[in-house]
Structures are given as C-alpha cells and as structure tokens.
Amino acid sequence: MPTDIEIARSVELKPIVEIAAKVGIPEDALHLHGKHIAKLDDRFIASLPKKDDARLVLVTAINPTPAGEGKTTTTVGLGDALNRIGKKAVVCLREPSLGPVFGVKGGAAGGGYAQVLPMEQINLHFTGDFHAITSANNLLAALVDNSLYWGNPLNIDPRRIVFRRVLDMNDRTLRQIISGVGAPANGYTREAGFDITVASEIMAIFCLANDLKDLEERLGRIVVAYTPDRKPITAKDVDAEGALSVLLRDALRPNLVQSIEGTPAFIHGGPFANIAHGCNSVIATKTGLSLADWTVTEAGFGADLGAEKFLDIKCRKSGISPDAVVIVATIRALKMHGGVAKSELTSENVPALEAGLANLGRHIENMKGFGLPVVVAINHFVSDTDAEVETLKRRVKSDFGVDAVVCKHWAEGGAGAEELARTLVDLVEREKASFDFLYGDDLPLLEKVETIAKTLYRADKVTASAAIKKQLKEWEAAGYGSFPVCMAKTQSSFSADPTAIGAPTGHTLPIREVRLSAGAGFIVVICGELMTMPGLPKVPASVNMRLLDDGVIDGIA
Amino acid sequence: MPTDIEIARSVELKPIVEIAAKVGIPEDALHLHGKHIAKLDDRFIASLPKKDDARLVLVTAINPTPAGEGKTTTTVGLGDALNRIGKKAVVCLREPSLGPVFGVKGGAAGGGYAQVLPMEQINLHFTGDFHAITSANNLLAALVDNSLYWGNPLNIDPRRIVFRRVLDMNDRTLRQIISGVGAPANGYTREAGFDITVASEIMAIFCLANDLKDLEERLGRIVVAYTPDRKPITAKDVDAEGALSVLLRDALRPNLVQSIEGTPAFIHGGPFANIAHGCNSVIATKTGLSLADWTVTEAGFGADLGAEKFLDIKCRKSGISPDAVVIVATIRALKMHGGVAKSELTSENVPALEAGLANLGRHIENMKGFGLPVVVAINHFVSDTDAEVETLKRRVKSDFGVDAVVCKHWAEGGAGAEELARTLVDLVEREKASFDFLYGDDLPLLEKVETIAKTLYRADKVTASAAIKKQLKEWEAAGYGSFPVCMAKTQSSFSADPTAIGAPTGHTLPIREVRLSAGAGFIVVICGELMTMPGLPKVPASVNMRLLDDGVIDGIA
Numbered sequence A, B: 001m002p003t004d005i006e007i008a009r010s011v012e013l014k015p016i017v018e019i020a021a022k023v024g025i026p027e028d029a030l031h032l033h034g035k036h037i038a039k040l041d042d043r044f045i046a047s048l049p050k051k052d053d054a055r056l057v058l059v060t061a062i063n064p065t066p067a068g069e070g071k072t073t074t075t076v077g078l079g080d081a082l083n084r085i086g087k088k089a090v091v092c093l094r095e096p097s098l099g100p101v102f103g104v105k106g107g108a109a110g111g112g113y114a115q116v117l118p119m120e121q122i123n124l125h126f127t128g129d130f131h132a133i134t135s136a137n138n139l140l141a142a143l144v145d146n147s148l149y150w151g152n153p154l155n156i157d158p159r160r161i162v163f164r165r166v167l168d169m170n171d172r173t174l175r176q177i178i179s180g181v182g183a184p185a186n187g188y189t190r191e192a193g194f195d196i197t198v199a200s201e202i203m204a205i206f207c208l209a210n211d212l213k214d215l216e217e218r219l220g221r222i223v224v225a226y227t228p229d230r231k232p233i234t235a236k237d238v239d240a241e242g243a244l245s246v247l248l249r250d251a252l253r254p255n256l257v258q259s260i261e262g263t264p265a266f267i268h269g270g271p272f273a274n275i276a277h278g279c280n281s282v283i284a285t286k287t288g289l290s291l292a293d294w295t296v297t298e299a300g301f302g303a304d305l306g307a308e309k310f311l312d313i314k315c316r317k318s319g320i321s322p323d324a325v326v327i328v329a330t331i332r333a334l335k336m337h338g339g340v341a342k343s344e345l346t347s348e349n350v351p352a353l354e355a356g357l358a359n360l361g362r363h364i365e366n367m368k369g370f371g372l373p374v375v376v377a378i379n380h381f382v383s384d385t386d387a388e389v390e391t392l393k394r395r396v397k398s399d400f401g402v403d404a405v406v407c408k409h410w411a412e413g414g415a416g417a418e419e420l421a422r423t424l425v426d427l428v429e430r431e432k433a434s435f436d437f438l439y440g441d442d443l444p445l446l447e448k449v450e451t452i453a454k455t456l457y458r459a460d461k462v463t464a465s466a467a468i469k470k471q472l473k474e475w476e477a478a479g480y481g482s483f484p485v486c487m488a489k490t491q492s493s494f495s496a497d498p499t500a501i502g503a504p505t506g507h508t509l510p511i512r513e514v515r516l517s518a519g520a521g522f523i524v525v526i527c528g529e530l531m532t533m534p535g536l537p538k539v540p541a542s543v544n545m546r547l548l549d550d551g552v553i554d555g556i557a
Helices: A004-010 A014-022 A042-047 A073-085 A099-100 A119-123 A129-149 A201-208 A212-221 A241-248 A280-293 A303-318 A330-336 A349-368 A384-399 A409-430 A445-455 A464-479 B005-012 B018-024 B042-048 B069-084 B097-100 B120-125 B129-149 B201-208 B212-221 B241-248 B280-291 B303-318 B331-337 B350-369 B386-400 B409-430 B445-455 B466-480
Strands: A030-032 A039-041 A054-063 A089-093 A113-116 A166-167 A177-179 A190-192 A194-196 A223-226 A231-236 A256-261 A262-268 A294-298 A323-330 A375-379 A404-405 A459-463 A485-488 A507-509 A513-519 A522-526 B030-032 B038-040 B057-062 B087-095 B114-117 B166-167 B177-179 B190-192 B194-196 B222-228 B232-234 B255-259 B262-265 B292-300 B324-330 B375-381 B404-407 B457-463 B487-488 B507-510 B513-517 B522-526
Touching: A004 A113, A004 A119, A004 B042, A014 A030, A014 A039, A014 A262, A039 A042, A042 A280, A042 B129, A054 A073, A054 A303, A054 A349, A054 A409, A073 A089, A073 A113, A073 A256, A073 A323, A073 A375, A073 A404, A073 A409, A089 A280, A099 A129, A113 A119, A113 A375, A113 A409, A119 A190, A129 A166, A129 A201, A129 A241, A129 B129, A201 A212, A201 A241, A256 B386, A262 A280, A280 A294, A280 A303, A303 A323, A303 A349, A303 A485, A323 A330, A323 A349, A330 A349, A330 A384, A349 A375, A349 A384, A349 B507, A375 A384, A384 A404, A384 B057, A384 B507, A404 A409, A445 A459, A445 A464, A445 A485, A464 A513, A464 A522, B005 B120, B005 B292, B018 B030, B018 B038, B018 B255, B018 B262, B038 B042, B042 B280, B057 B069, B057 B303, B057 B350, B057 B409, B069 B087, B069 B114, B069 B255, B069 B292, B069 B324, B069 B375, B069 B404, B069 B409, B114 B120, B114 B409, B129 B166, B129 B201, B129 B222, B129 B241, B201 B212, B201 B241, B201 B303, B212 B241, B222 B292, B262 B280, B280 B292, B280 B303, B292 B409, B303 B324, B303 B350, B324 B331, B324 B350, B324 B409, B331 B350, B331 B386, B350 B375, B350 B386, B375 B386, B375 B409, B445 B457, B445 B466, B445 B487, B466 B513, B466 B522
Parallel strands: A054 A294, A054 A323, A089 A262, A089 A294, A166 A194, A323 A375, A375 A404, A459 A507, A485 A522, B057 B292, B057 B324, B087 B262, B087 B292, B166 B194, B324 B375, B375 B404, B457 B507, B487 B522
Antiparallel strands: A030 A039, A039 A256, A113 A256, A177 A190, A177 B177, A223 A231, A256 A262, A513 A522, B030 B038, B038 B255, B114 B255, B177 B190, B222 B232, B255 B262, B513 B522
C-alpha cells in the first residue's frame, strides 16, 4: 500500500468549479484559492433556501486508543459511498491544525483512499483560516495589555487577565511565560501564556457563529479580564470586536475541496474537542444541508465527548440535529478496551473483543438515549479475523439491536463503504430520529455536569471544590446559567481516569477547574489534566518534510 | 477628497486574468486567490527568458519626516503614468505588515488615486505570505527549544539562543519575556522574546532568495544559537530547513494585483528597512523585469538606508541593478528639514525650503555616486505655493544638475505623474547607468561600515566597543567577512541622531550592536536604538475598523 501522500499525488484532481457544480454552486459564488480549493461566498450562502429533506449524519467513535479508529476516513468513505449508490452527498470536516502536523499526529485529511485533497495544502496553511484566527486572538490580547499600558482606564487587574495568546504551533515553552519584562516601555510584567490556536475561544466562536453579525456579537462578549473587584471586562470594552470581525470576514466563508472520488467536502474550522466543542463550523454544516441530500460530518474524540458536545452544544446553538449516528469502531481498539496490549493486537482474540464490546455498547446506548438511530462502522484492518468480525456483528445486533457493518474505505475508497451507506439509508428511511438534548437550558450548571456524568459516563458522583461551586453560582447570577457545559476530560475513558478503559461504572468525576467562554456561549468544565499547548516529540514529524526538486511537497503523513 | 478606502471601494476592479494578460501571463500560470489577486506559478517564472531591454527604476526618498513623503504612491503613480504614455510598465512593492495596520501607520497600499487594489485584502491577510513566514519562524524557534528539551544533543547554550519568535502584531509586552516557566514539562526557563514578523531573518531570506532551492539553503544557514564555547548552531543542525521550505513554498510565488488604473503590481515580501534590507522580493522584481519594459520598485525609509541597501545588498545578491533612481521629496518635508515645525508647514516659507534642500541634495549626490541617473519627484500637496515649487525646481537643477518634476498622482492618478514619466524616459535614454557597489566584498566588515558612514552619511568617524570589533573579526574568521553590512539606524537623519535633520556633517556613527544574519547573508550593524517589536498607540487604528451591514470592510486608512 502506498503512503497517504503518494496516493494523494497519484490522483488527478478535478477543477473545484466542477465539484461545486455537482451540488449546484455556480462559479461566481466561489472565491478560488488556486484551481482546487475555493471559499464559498457568504451572500450566496445567505440566499440558499432551507432544504427540508436534507439528512444529517454524525460520525463518532468509541473511546480512542493507540490502535486508532478512523472517524475522518469513515466520514470521507461514507460520503463517497453515498454518492456511489446514487445519493447526493457532501462531507463536512474540521481543518487540520499546523501544530500537530509537525508534531506526533501528522496530517488530518483522512488517509488511504479515503482522503480529501489537495492534502498538502489542507494540512499546511490551507486558505489561512487558522492564521486569521491566530491574528484575531493576538490582536485582542495585545489590545488588553495595551489598555493596561495606557493608563488602565478599564481598571483591569493585571493578575486577572484570563485571555491568553495563541500560536498554531506545538511549543511547550510558551505554555507559561512572564511577559512585559525588561523596561517600563515593555508594559507591565505579568504571568501570561500561549495556547495552540485550536484552543482559542475565537476558534469556538468561529465554529458556532451563524453569520458575520452573530460572529461580531459573540466576539464582543468574550471576557478577557476582571477588575480587582471581579467585574468582567469584555472584548467590546477594549473596542476589539469590529477589527476582529474584519480579520475574520474572509475566513468565515467555508472552504470547498474534494475527496479522492470527487465528493464535495466542506472543511472549515477546527476547535479542540476538550476545552471547546470539537466540530467544524455551523456555517459549513448548514451550507451542506442547504445543498446536498446527505451531509456527513464528524465530531472529535469519542462519542462521550465529541458527539455529546455536537448534540448538546452545536445542535442547541444552531437548530440542526442529526438523522442518524455512525459509531466507528475497530476490532483492534475493542480488543484494547478488552485488556489486550498494543503489541498483541495482531493475534486473534475473540474473548478480549467481547470484553471490549462494553465500550462500544455504552456509546450505542448513549446515542440511542438522545433519540437517534445508530449504525456501527467496523473500520477494517487486515489483521481482523473472520471469527472476530462475525462475533462483533452478531453481538452488536443481539446485545444492542443495531447493525454493525464492515468498511474497507481506507484500502478501497468509497466502494469499501457501500454496505455502510446502504445500511444507513435503510436505517434513516425506517427509523425517524426523535432527538432531544440531554439537559434543558434551565438546569443549574452543576446539575448539567451531573446529568452528563451520571447518564453518559455512568459516574456515581461529581465532586467540586467549594470555590468551583461558588464560581458556578456566580456565573448563574451573572446571567450565564443558561449556557450548556463543555466537558473537558480524557478522551481515553468514560471516566476522568485515562487508564479506566472499557466501560467503567461507579466512578467519581472530579471537576478540577471551570472556565467561562462567554463569547462561544458555554462553561468549560475541566476534569483532570488539560493540555492546551502541546509540545513537539523527540523526533518531530517536521524532520521528514522537504521539497522534491520539482517543488513537490514530501514527508507529510 | 474621499478617503483611501472610499476611493478603493469606488473602483470597478478588472479580473486579475486580464491584468496578467497585459504583460503576457497566461491564465494557467496563475494561482487565483479570488478574482482580483493571483500568485504566479514558479515554473512559469523559471521558464521566462531574460529580457535585455528591461528597465528598472528605483523609487527612494529624502529622510522621512512626520510631514510624509509618498514613496509608495509615487511608485504606483509612476507605473500608471508610464503605461499612460505608451510604455509597458509594472510596479513592485512590499506587502503591508498587519501590525502597523492596527497601530499608528495604518495601511500601506498607496493612497488617494495612486493605490493598489483590493486594498482591504492587501492590508489584511492578503495571500498569507506573512503568516507563512510567521509559522516558519516559530517552527524553527520551537525546534530549537525542543532540541534543548530532549537531552540537548547539540549542546545548545540556553543563554545563547539568538533566534527569536515573531508575530505580525504590535505587541510590546512580548518584546522581552521569560519562557518555559512553571514546570519541567514546560522546558527550560530562559529569556526570550518576540519581534514583529517583518523583522524575522526568514523575511529577509524570503526576499533575497532566487528560487526554492536557494531559499532552502539560506534557511539552513540561519544561526539559531551557540554552544557554551561559542560554536554556531544552525537551522540545518535542528533539521528544520526542509519543513521551513515546505511552509514557504506557496508563499514564495509572487502576488499579482492591480493599481486603480489597471497597472500590474507585484506585491511580495516586506522586510524591515532597519535590521533587514527593506525591499520586496528578488523574485518579484526579476519577474517584473522578465515581463515588462519598465519595472518601478521602491526601497524603505530614505535613500541613506533603503536605497543603499537596495544597491549594496539586493543588487549584489541578485545581479540586478537600476537604470535610474527617483528621489521623492515634498516641500513640506524639506521645510521641516529646514527647521520649520509641523504646525507651521502650511505657510509659505521659501528660505526654510532652501535650507532643507541640503537633505535632498546629499541624497542626489549619493545616488549619483553609485553611477545612477537621478530625477526628483516633488510629491505635491495643496499647501505648496508656486514660489516654493519654482524655487525647488530651479535650485535642484542649478545646484545638483538634475530635474525636479511636480507630481499630482495622489489627487489625479497616473495623469498627475505623466511629466515625471516622460522626464524619466528621456533621462534613461540620454544617460546610461554605470552602476557600481559602494564597497567590494573583500573589504573588512568594519571598513564597509566606515565607507558607508563617511561616503553617504558624511560622518567623521565610526566608533565601536572592543567587543564589537572582536565579534566582527570572529565573523570574518568564520567565513562571513564577504557579507555586505545591513545598516540599522534612525530613518530621520543621515546621522545616528534622529534630531539631526537636514544634512549633518562631522558626526560620529556609534555602533551599538552587531548581529549575524547568516541565512540572509549580511551583518546587521545597529547604530542607536532599534525597535523590532512596535507597540500599539493609546488609540489604535483597530478601534475604527468594522464590517458594514453588507460585509464591506470599513475603517482601514
């Protein structure tokens, strides 16, 4: 099997105007970025009528393991397969972050024969959206320190500036810094720090905004600092929201590219799935729903984090909701959830698979609990044995009443996901979603957390310090009580303990910290360690990247 | 008179493919960024034959004053005017930096009726070149700290990491920071800092590289740190040059836009005119020379800094040289050089003008000393009186033997610069340039500085500490002795004292610091204070920026 970039390079891309035409986008609604990437004009999007028969499919997964699951490849493969069986489908994905491309993770534009193209550009600067968000974030940060510098008319407490700077880079040394060192002309010395751009509240806002007006209003509501007596100071107080909107105007237009098989793909925005909600932009998803009969999208991490936040945050704020959920699982990963070490995954082990099934099962139950039809996609690896596959399909059906379908899109492209596509279409025709949020707006913030922890995570209880409880009450008093909560915990387990694989019960969810994202419109609830600025590994992926003699990019994996 | 952005908005732009066709660029050589901006394919550029009759015109200026000169508007107006009188002309300009757009300076895409368009995009993210340079710079910085973190195999002295991070933002609090604070996992605590992106050595390299291969080699040569025994550690030592080239590949393609009158404009790169050489990319200028009969370009600050570095650095490294020099002056600024306060500039004052003429005169003599034909462009303001204009034209001719031509491109567009264009064409036909560098490669570094200081600045002597002299000798021993020197001093005076306006003589040029830019290939010689990270003013320009209801950008000046 050739590498991802070799496959990508072997494909003859179609002009993006042809891809756009497939879903009725005229050429003059495109802002071209070269021949194979375009942004979609906002006036065109605003002119689109609502399409009542549009279907939305959410692709999520079991709790991730080092064995890999393949949500993005499944999303792309399913989109391709839907088009192959005669449906009009688009996919909606998050944009890759430059930091991980140079770090451990590498690119994030699918893989094998289920990729979006041009993968080099998508994985590098793409259309500059993340750079625009970085600029907007850092302009706001500079405006806050600048207000402090020029006489501090807003009475900012320099110890209580909460808005951090960002870079789209894995740079551990910037996590915590002392800024304003050296001279009075360098401002006031204080503790500060950088997050990676995907962790910026502006990224979350960007992905939740319904249009430019909504974007500007949300930007103005960001709480950047507090006064000594704890009164919030917002981006609007430093007159930032206009300039920030100006910086983000073009970026807010969704990006259109193509899969290897020519499926239109909207790739737009990419907030972290821990301190933010982990899905592509509302604008991209809604645009897909206005243009195609089937829109396939994904949410970050496992269904306990990504899907829950897709449903309780993105759907709540945008008015959309899925017609079905695809839960991606691999036999390798389920065996890890059943206790097998990574080195032993290539040996057949049906009992371990059956033990690990509990993880998948709980995700199925949880998604069904939202009132959503579910199908399981078994993302096939060559080491999977017939006995393992048959066991998994049988048990999923018998234990949880849903279909599990083997998918080979990674090796075979859309043809390898046709059975999944047909199963999904049958399911949606047969079973109407009766979606509801897990909790209502009016529930007190702590009870929202308890509802998620007990219902989805199967925790016995939630703990929080008196200070955290007081903070939540203060936010409720300040009018933020109707916000949903954005859970930030390990992606590896239903619990806050990353080693508690499978389907743990009876555990305690400890809230370590809470943060207000007033512009995005949620309260971040941090349970366990949270890393918002990664570091580079000992041998970064960047060392393998180079230009070949003809200027072709090599080494992006 | 309407504002710049109002004028810009009133213009119906031509498709960029039409602008490209004017100079023989086929549509398939364009990487479109929307309908009005394109990047030019590198393979197309490489395929262009050398054009022996191409003329290069350098636009420079007297020492800047708060009254303003107008190099960029004159460059644009002259390009328009050359096309109006039947020549085939293009202009080459630097890209604006986002930091100053939000700070004091505002946009930098010309002004009045001598602008390049679309001015909002050009002044904001444009095609992302500066973002790519920011990313490349900060990846390299992260790789250096990462090598230190993972066992320090290169024996980096953490006290001697010389490569700084950058942001394209005016943010004084990042000038000097303590990084790696808080925990061992955050790396080694050390002093660090951020410059503005235009001050990055990678920006200078980007603008001096002849092609991708040259870019990669120069990137690899950047000295990022030293060992405890002062041995240099380069970007190549941390395996960075491949990934950096990958990040910069698309950015290195020159950007094509149009003036209000449809003149093709290459806007590409923008290094600081103090710690770097202050001109647009070599690739853009050479592309202009391959396509047009006349290429008009500018260099930063006054002729003592910008033009000298254009000639001694850019020309030396690229093999190009100008056929003539246009020195821009305003009557207002000359009166300031003659001692008039800014508040008094609207009153006629012929004696002050004549006193200030010394500044212009010395720049004329200096440019002639390089063997270049010179013409003076008097950038007209409404407050200029007939007596002032006549005196200036007469004295320039009688005292320095060159023509001074009144230009009204700001108010009238290219029509206002037709006389300048005709005078320039006559001059170039009449007088052949006999260009030579001010100093040879072999001159010792300190003597290069002395040559510039005595010949151009009319200083009596150059002073430097023993440590600086030793450093220069060490660099000569290490093989950097053939580099040109890149002077960094105040733009306001021929001397290192910004208050010494006019044409000071007998002064001393004190070298405060020297820096090695091994990748760019020059030694930066810092005389006086040097600011490489600006701050925002009390009322930043950003507070006036906003989106109008139809998404139109307003408030960029």
